Amino acid sequence: MSEALSAPLAGRGAPAVPHPGPPMIGMAGVTKTFKRRDGGTHLALDTIDLDVAPGEFVSILGPSGCGKSTLLYIVGGFVAPSGGKVTVSGDPVTGPGPDRGPVFQEFALFPWKTVLGNVAYGLREGGLSRRDAEARAGELIERVGLKGYERFYPQALSGGMKQRVAIARTLAYGPKILLMDEPFGALDAHTRIKLQNQLLELWERDRKTVLFVTHAVDEAVFLSDRVAVMSRQPGRIKEVVAIDLPRPRHRDELLLDRRYQRHVIDLERMIEDPPDLAS
Amino acid sequence: MRAVAGSLHGLVGLAPIAGLVLAWQVLLTAGWVPSALLPSPGAVLARTVASLGDPAFLGHLASTLYRLAAGFAIALAIVFALGLAGATSRIADAALRPVIRVLAPIPKIALYPALILSLGFDDAPKIILVAADALFPILLATYGGAGAVEQKLLWSARAAGTSRAGTILKVVLPATLPSILTGSRIALVVACIVVFLAEMITSTDGLGYLLVRSGRAFQTVDMFVPLLAISAVGLALDGALAAARRVLLRGFPEEE
Numbered sequence: 095m096s097e098a099l100s101a102p103l104a105g106r107g108a109p110a111v112p113h114p115g116p117p118m119i120g121m122a123g124v125t126k127t128f129k130r131r132d133g134g135t136h137l138a139l140d141t142i143d144l145d146v147a148p149g150e151f152v153s154i155l156g157p158s159g160c161g162k163s164t165l166l167y168i169v170g171g172f173v174a175p176s177g178g179k180v181t182v183s184g185d186p187v188t189g190p191g192p193d194r195g196p197v198f199q200e201f202a203l204f205p206w207k208t209v210l211g212n213v214a215y216g217l218r219e220g221g222l223s224r225r226d227a228e229a230r231a232g233e234l235i236e237r238v239g240l241k242g243y244e245r246f247y248p249q250a251l252s253g254g255m256k257q258r259v260a261i262a263r264t265l266a267y268g269p270k271i272l273l274m275d276e277p278f279g280a281l282d283a284h285t286r287i288k289l290q291n292q293l294l295e296l297w298e299r300d301r302k303t304v305l306f307v308t309h310a311v312d313e314a315v316f317l318s319d320r321v322a323v324m325s326r327q328p329g330r331i332k333e334v335v336a337i338d339l340p341r342p343r344h345r346d347e348l349l350l351d352r353r354y355q356r357h358v359i360d361l362e363r364m365i366e367d368p369p370d371l372a373s
Numbered sequence: 374m375r376a377v378a379g380s381l382h383g384l385v386g387l388a389p390i391a392g393l394v395l396a397w398q399v400l401l402t403a404g405w406v407p408s409a410l411l412p413s414p415g416a417v418l419a420r421t422v423a424s425l426g427d428p429a430f431l432g433h434l435a436s437t438l439y440r441l442a443a444g445f446a447i448a449l450a451i452v453f454a455l456g457l458a459g460a461t462s463r464i465a466d467a468a469l470r471p472v473i474r475v476l477a478p479i480p481k482i483a484l485y486p487a488l489i490l491s492l493g494f495d496d497a498p499k500i501i502l503v504a505a506d507a508l509f510p511i512l513l514a515t516y517g518g519a520g521a522v523e524q525k526l527l528w529s530a531r532a533a534g535t536s537r538a539g540t541i542l543k544v545v546l547p548a549t550l551p552s553i554l555t556g557s558r559i560a561l562v563v564a565c566i567v568v569f570l571a572e573m574i575t576s577t578d579g580l581g582y583l584l585v586r587s588g589r590a591f592q593t594v595d596m597f598v599p600l601l602a603i604s605a606v607g608l609a610l611d612g613a614l615a616a617a618r619r620v621l622l623r624g625f626p627e628e629e
């Protein structure tokens with residue numbers, strides 16, 4: 095592990111080096127308890143400490159029910175933590191805001207709006223005129239490869255297309271952080287790979303900070319600078335693994351890369367370990 | 374393709390109606406029901422068509438339509454106000470839900486005598502009755518729909534910069550529109566029934582009054598004309614709602 099961390103970082107897209115200022119996302123001692131039906135409490139997240147540097151791509155990997163989504167919702171400001179603190183550029187998070195753009199597994203597109211209307215939504219909310227918002231939305235729709243579908247309603251689109259609209263809708267209002275909750279989890283393998291490539295391309299271009307939730311090991315390794323592995327009951331961060339793979343990354347090269355294979359194998363083992371061995 | 378399938382559906386839907394009319398005719402032809410009590414469907418249809426040229430009949434039709442429309446508009450306005458109150462304030466929501474549940478099953482027609490006593494024999498008590506009866510199906514459907522708005526739609530809007538209050542108009546209302554329209558279609562049927570009943574009980578005009586007047590005069594053919602008319606009114610208004618639905622809800626899955 096320490097070898098990998100100290101090894102010289104190759105390629106253009108090296109993981110963010112330790113940053114002098116405050117982290118882009120700071121999670122300090124974040125806990126979340128839910129009330130159970132029987133009156134007891136359920137500790138979903140236990141003392142999560144994790145910092146994400148500006149421009150860094152960090153994945154949260156873990157088994158179902160370990161609290162990945164909950165953690166993402168807390169960073170998004172949608173759900174309040176029971177304890178601990180979340181900061182964005184040093185400022186405490188008190189609610190949702192356009193500096194953090196969510197992308198959900200369920201797409202969550204507005205069914206009453208067209209593709210254009212969905213993507214333009216945040217721009218209109220940001221005060222742009224309809225004309226400017228739609229012009230800008232049009233560019234984004236083209237960028238995610240959906241030119242020609244502007245006037246379609248979401249229900250007429252495939253899952254992959256819907257998720258691309260959702261990504262465009264979020265990119266539209268220019269968040270500096272993307273919060274992605276298993277965005278490709280509901281897609282077939284082929285579409286999933288296509289969108290992973292597309293996301294990497296987008297990210298390598300404008301280097302947003304990304305917090306990416308997944309339970310797919312290969313996806314986490316392919317995309318991330320670092321992978322935080324979580325364990326279940328209570329949800330804890332078991333280990334944070336730096337992915338020392340050069341960027342820009344190409345799937346076909348990576349699949350043959352020993353380091354990639356090593357990471358996949360190591361992480362798979364880490365997830366399989368019973369949780370109590372970790373602590 | 375879709376148009377063909379649609380018209381096929383329409384034809385299949387017509388069959389039972391044709392069957393009913395046929396059974397009606399058979400009852401008469403076989404002599405099971407004396408024609409003095411039950412006129413033939415042909416005679417009723419002919420009289421209805423003829424009535425459409427009769428200004429007096431059209432006046433009655435207009436009275437009924439006016440009461441329906443006014444009552445319905447009031448019901449919708451109340452739904453909007455209560456919905457907004459319930460969506461903005463938890464306290465209002467908690468206060469409203471039980472009272473709506475308690476009032477919904479009460480037969481509003483039972484209040485009609487009291488309404489007449491306080492408001493007279495004019496349009497007002499009938500309009501209020503229509504509003505009271507149309508209100509609850511729409512309200513209950515609206516509550517159901519508003520409670521089921523997908524949380525991530527709200528979150529998506531909030532993250533895009535919409536204020537909490539802003540999401541009521543920008544997310545909750547459009548997301549609830551399908552339920553509001555579904556409730557409205559049910560309410561429309563109830564409204565047609567209740568306006569007719571109210572006119573039968575006390576009125577000097579309207580389709581319900583026409584039926585009672587014809588009945589007193591043993592004009593059996595004329596008794597069936599208002600029934601056919603209210604059925605046609607309901608059908609036409611439902612068609613209008615369905616058309617509104619298609620325009621307003623282009624993005625939603627179709628209902629049937």
Ligand SMILES: Nc1ncnc2c1ncn2[C@@H]1O[C@H](COP(=O)(O)OP(=O)(O)OP(=O)(O)O)[C@@H](O)[C@H]1O
Binds near residue numbers: 128129157164
């Ligand atoms: N609103 C809630 N009320 C009660 N318990 C909840 C709530 N949300 C989440 N939980 C519980 O918290 C734990 C973590 O849930 P969460 O959805 O964050 O897991 P996850 O890692 O995202 O799982 P998955 O991979 O299946 O999406 C689960 O045990 C879940 O039952």
Ligand SMILES: [Mg+2]
Binds near residue numbers: 162163164275
């Ligand atoms: Mg989840």
